[in-house]
């Protein structure tokens with residue numbers, strides 16, 4: 423089975439066929455940096471990361487871009503409240519965002535463009551829209567003329583007449599129609615602004631994503647993703663801007679991640695019912711948070727509660743315990759070397775090996791079915807249940823070790839994009855580190871016996887340079903960190 427994706431634009435699951443064979447251009451709306459991200463935002467970002475990495479695992483070359491909105495009303499208000507410059511606010515929370523996504527096990531996108539670094543591209547795009555008749559200037563601001571774009575509403579399924587009848591008629595003589603949205607905002611006193619053809623001002627929210635996406639990827643991309651609250655108006659407006667400017671389909675697939683709910687209400691900063699990702703990560707391990715996300719399909723709503731996270735943490739601990747046993751069995755084999763014996767093939771191992779073939783296939787089918795991580799995790803739990811029965815040292819023979827190794831390698835591959843196990847434990851690293859230093863000292867001892875002083879001193883000085891002091895004594899050589 424090949425990959426299918428639910429496309430918000432066509433409202434159906436479709437086979438995934440990128441514009442260029444084996445290459446994927448992917449864009450995700452990023453954070454507005456006026457606060458740290460909450461755990462609901464984290465869900466959307468982690469899912470985008472998993473999709474990107476699963477596509478890579480499936481053999482695509484992916485270019486992934488996520489923007490940072492570093493100028494916005496909320497940022498200006500936060501700066502006023504705290505009596506700071508707006509750039510102090512954005513720097514603090516941009517760094518916070520990078521810390522949070524790293525802790526969540528996300529890989530950095532290929533580019534993370536910021537709005538304030540793309541004013542030229544944004545202004546050019548606004549100018550193009552004016553020249554093509556899709557936008558108009560009014561008292562130093564520029565608006566998009568929604569009525570001019572025939573495809574308006576195609577993503578969200580809304581139509582202009584319904585929108586018009588439901589629109590609040592604002593006392594704003596600057597706009598021709600209440601549906602028109604701002605591309606460029608004329609400067610207000612005391613607010614940051616940039617020079618433009620229409621006087622000083624700053625970009626509207628929607629235009630920045632169109633401009634940065636086109637600048638860092640292309641006029642046409644394969645996948646655009648974001649939270650489902652962005653479908654309207656943000657993504658609808660991105661389509662209107664980009665397609666009016668280029669005359670081409672903007673994004674072939676639109677993927678939207680469901681809300682994280684608390685007591686059946688969407689978690690949001692404006693409702694005040696949110697938990698910051700960094701606070702959740704103080705209580706729960708990142709792998710547990712990922713398992714909590716993975717256990718639901720990305721488009722479904724997910725209920726946040728500490729109980730649910732605790733369940734995910736327990737699941738994570740169990741997976742890790744079983745995985746460690748598998749690893750120990752394989753390490754034992756390495757220690758013993760060669761054949762480990764002629765224990766008869768155990769029926770449990772034989773059964774597991776057969777189940778594994780089926781579960782591996784079902785795992786891939788689940789991931790290919792619109793990244794159904796909920797079903798995929800179900801297969802992983804089934805595999806671990808089976809594994810827990812066959813790791814006993816009594817069962818070790820060549821066949822069981824072959825099965826364990828194959829399973830271990832599969833789990834490691836899948837963990838690369840799902841991230842349910844932490845495999846870079848500091849203890850393991852430090853043990854390896856100690857072994858490497860011991861090995862170097864061993865070599866140095868041999869060199870000294872052969873009176874190769876230059877080389878042996880080279881090792882001593884080199885270790886000294888990276889903070890490791892060596893002490894030679896009649897009992898041998900000891901080392902310590904300086």
Ligand SMILES: [Zn+2]
Nearest residue numbers: 451452631656
């Ligand atoms: Zn956006």
